[in-house]
Amino acid sequence: MDACPKLSSVSTPLGGAGASTNDILQVRALDSAETLADVLAREIAKAEYEILTASSAPGLPQRGLISASLRNRISSGVQYHHVVELHEIAEMGLRIAARYTATAGVHLGVVARHRIRDRFYVIDDRAVIMFSPAGDIQGAYALHGQLIRNQHIIRLFRASFTRLSKVAIPARFAIRLLKADAMQQIERLRRDLTSQELELALCLEQNGLRCHRTRERFPWDPRATKRLAELGLAEEVLDEAGAAQVVFSFSLSEDALRRHWELEGRADDD
Amino acid sequence: MTTSKTLEALEEWVPGPVAASIERHLTERSSAPSDRDGIGVVFDVTRWCNMSCRGCAVNALLCQDLIAVPDLGLSTAEIVQILKKLHDFTATLGGSSFFLNFGGGEPFLRPDFMEILEEACLLFGRDRLGVDTNGSLLSRNTLRRLGGLVSYIGVSVDGPAEYHNWWRRGIAMSAHTTPYDAAMAALEAAGEYAETHAALEVSTVATRHNLELIGSFIGDLRCLGIQRYSVHRPMPVGRFAAIEQLVPSTSDFLVLLGVLADASADGRIRAHLHHSLESVFAAVFLGAETYAGKVLGAPDKRSSIGIDPAGRVHFDPWCVVPPWDELGGPSLLDEGVTLDQLSDEGALSLAQDYCDPSVRCLGCPHDCSGGSRIAAAASYLNRSCIPQQEATLTQLLHGMTQIDPLCPLAHEDRMGTKAVCACAEGDDRAGS
Numbered sequence: 004m005d006a007c008p009k010l011s012s013v014s015t016p017l018g019g020a021g022a023s024t025n026d027i028l029q030v031r032a033l034d035s036a037e038t039l040a041d042v043l044a045r046e047i048a049k050a051e052y053e054i055l056t057a058s059s060a061p062g063l064p065q066r067g068l069i070s071a072s073l074r075n076r077i078s079s080g081v082q083y084h085h086v087v088e089l090h091e092i093a094e095m096g097l098r099i100a101a102r103y104t105a106t107a108g109v110h111l112g113v114v115a116r117h118r119i120r121d122r123f124y125v126i127d128d129r130a131v132i133m134f135s136p137a138g139d140i141q142g143a144y145a146l147h148g149q150l151i152r153n154q155h156i157i158r159l160f161r162a163s164f165t166r167l168s169k170v171a172i173p174a175r176f177a178i179r180l181l182k183a184d185a186m187q188q189i190e191r192l193r194r195d196l197t198s199q200e201l202e203l204a205l206c207l208e209q210n211g212l213r214c215h216r217t218r219e220r221f222p223w224d225p226r227a228t229k230r231l232a233e234l235g236l237a238e239e240v241l242d243e244a245g246a247a248q249v250v251f252s253f254s255l256s257e258d259a260l261r262r263h264w265e266l267e268g269r270a271d272d273d
Numbered sequence: 274m275t276t277s278k279t280l281e282a283l284e285e286w287v288p289g290p291v292a293a294s295i296e297r298h299l300t301e302r303s304s305a306p307s308d309r310d311g312i313g314v315v316f317d318v319t320r321w322c323n324m325s326c327r328g329c330a331v332n333a334l335l336c337q338d339l340i341a342v343p344d345l346g347l348s349t350a351e352i353v354q355i356l357k358k359l360h361d362f363t364a365t366l367g368g369s370s371f372f373l374n375f376g377g378g379e380p381f382l383r384p385d386f387m388e389i390l391e392e393a394c395l396l397f398g399r400d401r402l403g404v405d406t407n408g409s410l411l412s413r414n415t416l417r418r419l420g421g422l423v424s425y426i427g428v429s430v431d432g433p434a435e436y437h438n439w440w441r442r443g444i445a446m447s448a449h450t451t452p453y454d455a456a457m458a459a460l461e462a463a464g465e466y467a468e469t470h471a472a473l474e475v476s477t478v479a480t481r482h483n484l485e486l487i488g489s490f491i492g493d494l495r496c497l498g499i500q501r502y503s504v505h506r507p508m509p510v511g512r513f514a515a516i517e518q519l520v521p522s523t524s525d526f527l528v529l530l531g532v533l534a535d536a537s538a539d540g541r542i543r544a545h546l547h548h549s550l551e552s553v554f555a556a557v558f559l560g561a562e563t564y565a566g567k568v569l570g571a572p573d574k575r576s577s578i579g580i581d582p583a584g585r586v587h588f589d590p591w592c593v594v595p596p597w598d599e600l601g602g603p604s605l606l607d608e609g610v611t612l613d614q615l616s617d618e619g620a621l622s623l624a625q626d627y628c629d630p631s632v633r634c635l636g637c638p639h640d641c642s643g644g645s646r647i648a649a650a651a652s653y654l655n656r657s658c659i660p661q662q663e664a665t666l667t668q669l670l671h672g673m674t675q676i677d678p679l680c681p682l683a684h685e686d687r688m689g690t691k692a693v694c695a696c697a698e699g700d701d702r703a704g705s
Contacts (some may be wrong), residue, residue: 013668028626028629028631028632029619029622029626030626030627030629030632031631032631032635032636032674053552089611104483120665120667121665121666121667124666133666133667133670133671134667135667136657136665136667136668136671136672138657138658144667149632149666149670149674150670151670153618153619153622153626154617154618154619154622155615155618155619155620155623156600156619156623156670157598158618159600159666165664200560206483214318220287
């Protein structure tokens with residue numbers, strides 16, 4: 004605030020008797036993507052029994068560190084409850100999503116697009132790491148946030164996660180239907196596809212956004228992706244860096260998935 | 274800090290003589306011991322009101338049938354149960370002071386309200402009790418007894434007759450009595466009862482429409498012998514959220530503060546502005562320390578927690594309406610719920626947590642209360658075009674880290690350069 008010399012000359016900076024009196028801050032602002040990622044990785048590393056999250060935290064730096072922390076805790080028996088929106092499964096890729104859900108201790112649920120309005124992690128009922136919202140865009144978030152240790156607020160986030168997970172469809176069910184849907188689409192168009200287009204479609208379906216990364220050295224012919232988009236097998240999304248990428252375009256709607264779940268899945272699940 | 278520097282900074286906002294009045298007033302206010310230090314509780318004992326103010330921040334429901342209030346909500350016994358829990362809690366506070374203020378709606382719509390006050394007086398004593406009312410239902414009998422039960426009687430009158438009746442939507446008390454007439458008659462009648470009269474404080478919610486009327490209104494109050502007067506900042510929650518454009522500017526409030534300071538100069542009436550604004554102004558212009566993080570419920574020593582008409586506990590009395598009530602705790606009537614437990618869990622300390630200097634006002638480094646976290650959050654929602662009703666938990670909590678929109682540091686200074694600190698430019702720290 005020193006841009007205003009007159010005001011700053013009379014207003015006292017903190018540091019005296021009035022400085023923060025919270026020995027352990029109940030709320031801490033995480034001002035940058037680096038701080039947010041660092042605190043998230045550290046808090047995950049301290050998890051003892053449970054992590055709830057309504058975010059995949061894309062776009063954060065130190066993704067490797069966060070993932071390693073997470074894997075370590077899951078392998079130590081920590082239960083990881085994760086809710087994502089349906090389109091995130093497509094971005095993840097069915098092979099990767101299936102492998103993920105097969106991991107002991109991972110509970111992945113799927114909800115419809117825009118259903119997740121807040122992005123956060125609840126760790127052991129001990130801490131919440133929330134991503135700050137980005138303006139008025141529903142579900143959009145910024146790469147800064149808050150670390151919250153206030154038990155009352157932690158309870159509110161837990162309740163919010165519980166509401167979300169109650170309407171979530173288990174990912175293994177969604178993946179099975181998406182797989183069938185993809186195969187049906189590809190089969191229908193197989194005769195129209197070149198071998199490279201077919202290979203690309205399968206790669207997108209299996210590996211999601213990672214398909215492009217594995218192909219960085221030997222990029223796909225742009226005509227192939229354009230052709231898949233024209234046939235309705237691929238669609239453009241923005242990746243975590245904000246760059247346009249293509250992912251497999253499933254024809255299964257969120258409503259259809261929910262209907263299937265109500266008819267078959269829930270009974271199987273019971 | 275020197276007086277000349279304070280005056281110089283204030284003169285960027287108001288003319289010299291007004292600046293001197295404000296400096297004197299803020300110096301006195303920030304150094305005087307508050308009679309409300311410690312824990313304050315605002316207990317809204319009914320949702321119903323016999324008026325329908327345009328900017329009611331608690332969304333009170335209109336009830337014109339004074340004989341049969343549709344649904345009282347909590348019974349007398351339930352309210353007494355809550356009072357006993359409050360009393361148990363005060364026993365854990367050690368030396369901290371405690372003040373319980375009843376509000377609503379209009380508390381005197383409850384036929385049992387005097388009985389409730391009597392119970393409260395037995396538990397806490399008169400000096401720890403107060404009530405806020407629109408003054409329209411205060412009979413002589415009530416006025417006679419009231420001063421013996423409470424030490425503070427806040428009567429809300431929003432300005433001279435025409436404005437007050439417009440703000441209250443002109444709802445008549447009877448064929449010949451307007452809301453203004455009723456309130457002023459009660460204030461006049463209170464003069465006959467010394468204890469009641471001494472406990473009176475008239476309060477006004479400032480809007481862009483009544484700012485210029487307040488000076489002459491204080492004159493009217495002087496004629497009635499009123500000794501205390503306060504101007505509340507309009508909180509853009511509840512019905513006021515829809516008319517946020519009526520919130521006066523920082524500059525307006527500073528000019529008004531000058532009016533209040535001048536009115537107080539001869540000592541016949543003590544007038545002041547809402548604590549969340551005076552504390553910010555005192556910090557910014559005087560360099561006074563108005564951050565006091567160890568005070569429960571709020572950092573600036575004069576705020577309160579709230580209990581709504583269902584008995585739910587809120588960290589701020591302005592949080593009893595959606596979406597703010599999402600941040601609230603359970604009802605004190607729920608089995609096993611105590612204030613002690615809610616305090617341990619942090620349900621009462623959210624204002625304190627979000628006023629921590631590292632968090633509030635985007636980490637502004639000045640030794641200040643931070644003003645109102647609710648005003649800061651409401652302003653953020655408005656700036657981001659997020660309808661309050663649709664705000665999510667993270668939007669509310671993010672909003673609470675923003676700058677009180679009435680802080681002078683959040684505005685362009687009078688020299689043409691930005692007085693906004695680097696961190697205050699926009700609300701994004703790192704972008705998305």
